[in-house]
Amino acid sequence: MTPDSKQIERSYGEQIDEVVGSVFRTMLEADVAATPQEHPDPAVTALIAFGGKWSGGFELRLDYGSAVALARAFLQAEDMNEFNDDVRDAIGELANVIAGNLKAILPLGTTLGAPSIVEGKDYAIRICGQHIVGASSFASSLGSFDIRLVEDMKLNERVQ
C-alpha cells in the first residue's frame, strides 16, 4: 500500500530496526541488535532532512570510536584508525542509505536531502514543531549508535 500522509503511522521504530538490520547484514557483514536505552553523549551526528510531502529529519548519533569502526567496516579499510573526512563521508553515506530506505515508508512525494555531519557534545538540534516518530538504539561489534526520525508536525499538518 502506498503510504498516505493522512494515514501515516506515527511510530517507525520497527521499520528503523528492520532497515538497520538489513544494511548491517548487507554492507557491513555484521550483526546488530536493538538496545533498550540511548547512548550517552554521542559526539557525532549525521543529519538528513526530509522535505516535500513529509517534513522532518533523520539523525544517526554515535561516538567517535564507533564512527571510526563503522567507517572502517563500511569501506573495508583496515588502516582507518582516526576520525577524519573519510570517516565523516562514510558515516554520512551510511545515514543516507538508512534514511533512503526509510523514505519508502513515508508519503509519496517525500524528498531526501544531503547528509550533514555535526560534531561535538554541546549542541542541540531542533526541528520546528518536532515530534519523534521513531527512535532506536543499537549495539554491534562495530560500536553503538542511536537513530531518531523526527517529524515536523506543524508543517506536515499544513501539507495535509
Add this chain to the structure above:
Amino acid sequence: MKILVVDDSKAMRMIVRRTLREAGFHGIEVSEAGNGVAALEAMQSASFDLILSDWNMPEMNGIELLGKLTSEGRTTKLGFVTSESTEEMKKMATEAGAQFFITKPFTADVFRTVLGSILNN
C-alpha cells in the same frame, strides 16, 4: 570495458568499485565523478560503456544527468545505484531510459545479476 561511477560520496564510489570486483567483473577500467556536471566533463575526454550513477547529488543529480545525455543524443548506458527505493523513483528512472535501478544496500550478487548481461556482452 570502461565504467564511470558517479556519486557525491567518495565512500560509496569506493564501495561500488569494490563490489564490481567482488561480483567478478575484472579487467574493467573504472573512473569516478562526484556529480552529474563532473560526469559530463569526464565524458568530454573519455568514452564510457556504462555509467553507474547515484540519484541525489549536488549541482546535477542522476536523473538530470540521464536527461542531459538523452537530449544530447548520447547512447551511453546509464543505470542507478541509489538509496532511493520508492516505486515512483524506479518508474521515473525507467521512463527516462535508465538501464537498471540498484537500491542501496546492495550485494555483489545483485551487481552480478543486474550488470551481468550488460558487462558480459
